[in-house]
Amino acid sequence: MPQTFAAADAVELAVVDRSGFIESRHAGIAVVLRADGTIAEKLGDPSSLVLPRSSLKPLQALACLSAGAPLEGDRLGLATASHSGTDRHVAVVREILAAAELSEDALGCPAAWPGDTATRDELVRELGRPQRVRMNCSGKHATMLLTSVVNGWDPEGYLSPAHPVQQLIRDTIERLIGEKAAAVAVDGCGAPVYAMTLFGLARAIHRIGNSSTTSPFALHRSAGALVEAVRAAPWTIDGPGRPDTIVIERLGVFAKGGAEGVMVMVAPDGTTVALKMLDGSGRAAAAVALRLLERHGALASADVADAMSKLPLTVTGGGQDVGAIRPAF
Template sequence: MTETFSVQDSVELAIVERGGFVESRHAGSAIVLGPGGEELTRLGDPDALVLPRSSLKPLQAVAVVTAGAELTGERLALSTASHAGTDRHVAVVREMLSAVGLTEDHLACPASWPSDAATRDVMVRDHFDQAAVRHNCSGKHAAMLTACVATGWDVSGYLDPAHPLQLHIREVVERLTGEKIAATVVDGCGAPVHAMSLTSLARGIHRIGTSSERSPFALHRVAGALVRTVRENPWAVDGPGRSDTLAIERFGVFSKLGAEGVQIMVAPDGTTVALKTLDGSLRAAPLVALSLLAGAGAIAPGNVAEFAAHPLFTVTGGGQPVGRIRATV
């Protein structure tokens, strides 16, 4: 069976402290690449395979645009999003589909409740049902469908690994990471997700994060536009008060979480982090990534300490703050 790194190959990345008592520890692996792509830091076993989950979306987004999807602005940002399902997110996804003559009925991702609590409460109050367009991956799916229409590929079965779109995505992923895909399985949204090492994921994300829109190569021009658009539309990539949106707003990083504890970040100077917590928890991942960027001199440590005081990372007891989640790297 193909598998990720072991407990023995992990290192502590973060702790959860309650009233001065260390209640939990998050272990995992991580790698940091410098602005030029040079390796700066290795923690645990970053050469072991991981499933990037939604941290793969930036590579998939570059692929769908190079396949012919004409996406700019908010629509391009939504193509790489794990969005909160707010009405604003959904409106853009519907615009993407309408622009190519499709509707949300063409989405093959599962019907879902929005992860934004306020939006979900309104939907329940008003007796709305779960919907595929509310799924946090619906922007990626709409972008995939856009590419299929643009290229003349069949919009049915677009998630099949043998579909021309998915074969193109696989090729682009391998070009960006510089490594053959080790295995392919089904992601939570139904799309193929490709196993790779954290090292190769970091290389691929670094190439995207340091690409120029003025490059002579179309792939790099698309990647440069994606990064700029995400930084201009941080709300689109995640949602109000959520970790990726907050990190992009406060630090200007290119940030993308993935299920099961995966996080990638690229600082404005190109310093890149890819990490995975072994237990699959995401609660400490943004702080660990920011701490590693600060340790590499890419962002100010004081700003990271201020960010760590956000309620997202607060431990409560009796409704009051009694501790914190802390990065230990």
Template sequence: MAQTISVTGAVELAVVVRSGFVESRHAGAAVVLDPEGAVALRLGDIETPILPRSSLKPLQALGCLTAGAPLDGERLALATASHAGTDRHVAVVRDILDAAGLDESALQCPASWPGDAATRDELVRELGQPSRIRMNCSGKHAAMLLACTTNGWDIATYLDPQHPLQVHIREVIERLTGAKVAATAVDGCGAPVHAMSLAALARAAHRIGTSSERSPFALHRLAGTLVRAVRENPWAIDGPGRPDTIAIERLGVFAKGGAEGVMIMSAPNGAAVALKVLDGSGRATTAIALALLERVGALDSADVAQAMTELPLTVTGGGKDVGLIRPTG
């Protein structure tokens, strides 16, 4: 059976401090690449494969783009998103489906309540139900369907790993990572998710983050367009007050978290980080990524410190703030 990083291959990446007592420790692995793509910092085992989960979405969105899907602006940002399911998010997903000549019944992601609490509460008051379009991966699925209708590919089987779109996406992923896919699994939304090392994932994040819309190569031109779309629409990739959106808005990074404690992030100067928290918790991943980019000089310390105050890192007790989740070292 294929396996991810072992406990012995992990190092401490963050701690949870309650009333001055270190209550929990998050161990994992991480790699930071400098603006030229060389390894600037290596923590733990960065060669054993991981499942990137939603941190793979920018690569999958580029697969849809290079397959001809007409995506830009908010629609392209939603294609990379793990969105909060607000009405604004849903409106853009419907716009993508309209472009494909489809409605939400074509989506094959599971039905879900929105992640945004206010939106969920409003739906409950209106006696609404979980729906596929509210699921956080619906933008990715809508983009895949648009790529299919653009090429005349079957939409009923668009999640099959052997479907022409999924074969194409896998090829794009291997071009960006510079490595063959180590294994393929089924993601939480039903789409294929491909295993790769943190080193390979960081290479992809670096290549996307340093791509130019003026590149002579189509893949890099489209990657530059994707990064611009996300930076211009940070609300779309996550949601107001949520970690990815905060990091993008405050620091101009390109960030994409994934389930089970995965994160990729690239700084404006081109430095990039990929990390995996071994216990699967994502509560510290944004803070860890920012701290690592700060550590190699890619982000300003004062700017990072300010952004940290806006992230959900506070530990409470009795209704009061009594501690903090903080990156180690």
């Protein structure tokens, strides 16, 4: 059975410091690629298999864009998003569905409350209920539906690995990662997610993050447009006050977190990091990725410190700050 790395193959990436006592430790693997794509650093074995979860979304969105999905600006950002379900996010998802002439009922993702606390509280006060369009993956699902319609494929059953849109996505993913998918699983939103090496994921994100809209290659032009859209509107990919949006706004990186402790980032100079926390916790993932980019000269220390001060890394006790979640290096 395909599986991820074992505890013996992981290295310590982060610790939780409570009042000067190391309370918990997060182990995992990570890889840093230089701007030219060569390996700058390995922590653990990046040839280990991982499920990228939502860190796969840039690859899925790129496949849809390359297949003719008419996406640009905020719609392209939402195609790549794990959004927090605000009204602003939902309005763009509905625009994508309207372009496909489909209703919200066509979405195959589960109904969910918005991740944004204020939006959820407002819905509760209004006696609202969970909705598919509020689910954090609804932008990706709407994009898959739009891609199906544009190409004349029946949108019914679009989540099946055998559906043309999923075949297209898998082919594009394997092209970008430079390897065959080791396994296919069902993601939390119901879409297929593919097992690959961490290095393969890093290589794909590096290619996307270093692409240009002026490239002679169509796929690279599409990748350049995708990254530009996210950097121009960081709110689209995550949400106000949330990690991916914070680091994109403050540092200009391209960042995409995934469930179970996965994170990928590309700095403005092209340096790329990918990591996976073995215990599945993502609470330290952004901080570790930022410190790795800083360590390799891709980000200034003062800028990283400023961004990290905005991340939810504080440990509290009795209503006071008593420690922090921090990288172990």
